[in-house]
Amino acid sequence: MASQAADRGDRYVSFLGLDCDAKADAMMAMLSDAMRTSSSQWVGYFEQKLAENHKMGRDNLYFVGSQVNALSAFFEEEGDEEALSLLSELEDKCC
Template identity: 65%
Template sequence: MNDETPDRYVTFLGLDCDAKADRLYQMLQARMAGNDSPWVGYFEKKLAENTRMGHDMLRFVGAQVNALMSFFEEEDDEEALVLLHHLEYHCC
């Protein structure tokens, strides 16, 4: 990025949104591993699309908040739900 390109995350300075989104992605990957939930196929497709479009994990999280919430609720993953809530309200 050059000095003339605006940073779309400028309002997120100090919130470490990218690292938190990456952490949620790691949590998602861990939950998907060996899981037979229908959400796994959905997220595999959406993650592939996200990669193909060159989007970062924060954008993925913002676009998939409801699906992520449903999956983490299904998995009873309170830690991931707390992080998702934080990302939704402070970063997306």
Template identity: 65%
Template sequence: MTDQTPDRYVTFCGIDCDRKADRLLAMLAAHMATSQSRWVGYFDKKLTEKARMGNDNLHFVGSQVNSLYAFFEELGDSAAEELLYDLEQNCC
């Protein structure tokens, strides 16, 4: 009997990292639209750089893990924190 759990060091197949990263960025955008946090300006700048450089959402998440944690923690969004943790552990 073989283990059916995807191994992130071999493949991202079955983990759906891109979809999860897209979902997290949608959560980020929704919060940025309504928050007065100091993080909004920071993420505006970083998202502009992301677009200029042509990086995908998963790359952005991997590059901004600590900042994203701080923002979502500040807002008390445990669902976003859990999704970010999943991405960090399985995709980054």
């Protein structure tokens, strides 16, 4: 079992080398781009949550980690496989 954790990169030991902040920033850029062109009801939800996140002074990684399910539903609705892949990687390795 310990070797499985080592193969995946045990996120509880260290985030070093995973570049989680940069990946979260990329995820947020994808979200911003998608929100500009989408008519989904998720857009209003994310506008509210982004404003709350900013007001609380939380970083992008915190936002992604707390919104994984909503982000997944939105990007599935949008058919954005690249964003879903990045989100999966963030969830697995960084959150």
